[in-house]
Amino acid sequence: MVKRRPVATPTLEEVAALAGVGRGTVSRVINNEAGVKESTRRAVQRAIAELGYVPNLAARSLAGRRADAVALVMTERDWRLFGEPFFSETVRSVGDALTDTSVQLLLTLVRTDAERQRFLEYARGGRVDGVLLMSVRAEDRLPDMLADAGLPTVLLGRRSGDEQVTSVDADNVGGAREAVAHLVRGGRRSIATITGPLDMYVAQCRLRGYRQALADAGLPTDPSWTVEGDFTEASGRRAMTELLDRHPDVDAVLAASDTMAAAALSVLRAAGRRVPDDVAVIGFDDFHLAQHTDPPLTTVRQPLEEIGRTMVRLLLEEMEQPEVAWRHVLLRTRLVVRESA
Amino acid sequence: MVKRRPVATPTLEEVAALAGVGRGTVSRVINNEAGVKESTRRAVQRAIAELGYVPNLAARSLAGRRADAVALVMTERDWRLFGEPFFSETVRSVGDALTDTSVQLLLTLVRTDAERQRFLEYARGGRVDGVLLMSVRAEDRLPDMLADAGLPTVLLGRRSGDEQVTSVDADNVGGAREAVAHLVRGGRRSIATITGPLDMYVAQCRLRGYRQALADAGLPTDPSWTVEGDFTEASGRRAMTELLDRHPDVDAVLAASDTMAAAALSVLRAAGRRVPDDVAVIGFDDFHLAQHTDPPLTTVRQPLEEIGRTMVRLLLEEMEQPEVAWRHVLLRTRLVVRESA
């Protein structure tokens, strides 16, 4: 019924006194260091249990100069993706990759300038040993500020072609290229693409892959076969309508997101086209497609689990041995074929 | 191209030296304390800027005994709700409520026992000044352990009728009661309910409200009109099918979740019932209903924004002035009528 007053936390020194040893020894025990006689270790542990001792992390940080925590920053854009599998799966895999360490994962929301500033002080203030950032806007300097402050920093995706901060990304160029090559092999020749917002590097890459594949196949790349979308349902509809208008003979579409692929699909069907017999549609990932279309479309799948794992690996590496330069890791996508195109 | 080595962070002392003042003065300036001559304040700020000084938060915590951060814990159950508006809206409102403070919000995942233990050490170690917990399982002792450790702790929802930790909850009893009263006013007499898992307090409350309303109206409460679900689509279908089987004359259903309400709706329609003319359906919240049904059903809406705001308020209050006892706040729900039942 009555809440206990914040009990004065016992200190390491009190533990040492009770156990009849020095502070150093207690420190060694709680940090699981080797070189402590088994009997004394036991005595210390008993004292710890008896006192209900919990190490003061601020003191540990101050003396040991590390926080044993990393932050995963979600910016405004991510926030709207909160429910997206792409997002939650990545977070999950990051958590999984950290599960066997003593590193606490902290998710932080950075939506406003005030939050951004607060986080910057938090991170530069040493409360975390490293920072993971998701889908940062091209013009966002936060990653640079963190990296410049000497904090190990890893991005999911790159902001541009000459990203200066360590990053992990799916091989979007390769993925798009492979998808289009698949279409070509299936006999398609009139292949259009609905891109993402072209001020985003990921969208540029996917478009580049599309173009490369066409070039590889000796097919022309007329700009009229490319329509820019913004990853949303609405933009996908608009783009597909536009494409049908320009090129009634289109026989395949590469969409830069699953949402736009689904939208394209429904526009095509409404227009009386049969998918995939008449027109083939390929999107990136298929979280939404899996729910909204029947049958599911062929997709370029990103290795989300591996992305999270790799981000953590790079971060931990940089934490224990500061790298002089940034690194970029590209992970291969996988083409999941669900139709006989 | 080359990452700068972690620059040795300047300390408060260096700032003091450069500004030609004592450390105490610098401390007062960075903490915006009154009682510093304007000219010296300016001098200090110049030195801070020149050196790029950032306070070491570990040292500040150690000396000042506070972390300026609070954690919002997501347990396994929440995680599956990651994409749920109920979840993301609550997190958002918590973030908003904290936006004008200097308190950093940290979202933490607690899925496994290892993560749970790690978080406990993190929190008890003083890295946060308070903890918010979402939808904790009835048997979960984490909140008690935190509260016992003297940490201000606020729950979203209660684990049982005699919750011993401060909590904020929607008035589920009142909400269900109001919904059923509305049905009764509309002339319904054969009112069934699909409950949530009855080992969850929230489900018990909603069932109680249903029963109270029937009693209020002088209607009998036969157990055969109550079927237990688990908030999911599948359980809603099963329950509705069962109800139709038992009571073909059912003319209204109160479902303890929007998902189950949507499921009930589709089962009813498949059975040839007209909704709401023939059978009225009311659910709690309507994030899913809004997408999946047409027309949307009448719903009992929870004040999510207010819930987050209130949780933060209580937490901050307890942080600045430790309460002796826990408190519970119940927030009124709102019945959103979308049909002429």
Place this chain on the structure above:
DNA sequence: CTGAAAGCGCTAACAC
């Protein structure tokens, strides 16, 4: 209004 000094609780280096 401001400087000096005493810790906050821990780690790590160094003796024994």
Place this chain on the structure above:
DNA sequence: GTGTTAGCGCTTTCAG
């Protein structure tokens, strides 16, 4: 193996 000691960088009295 284990005790001792010197800080880590800041807040907070307490003088002045």
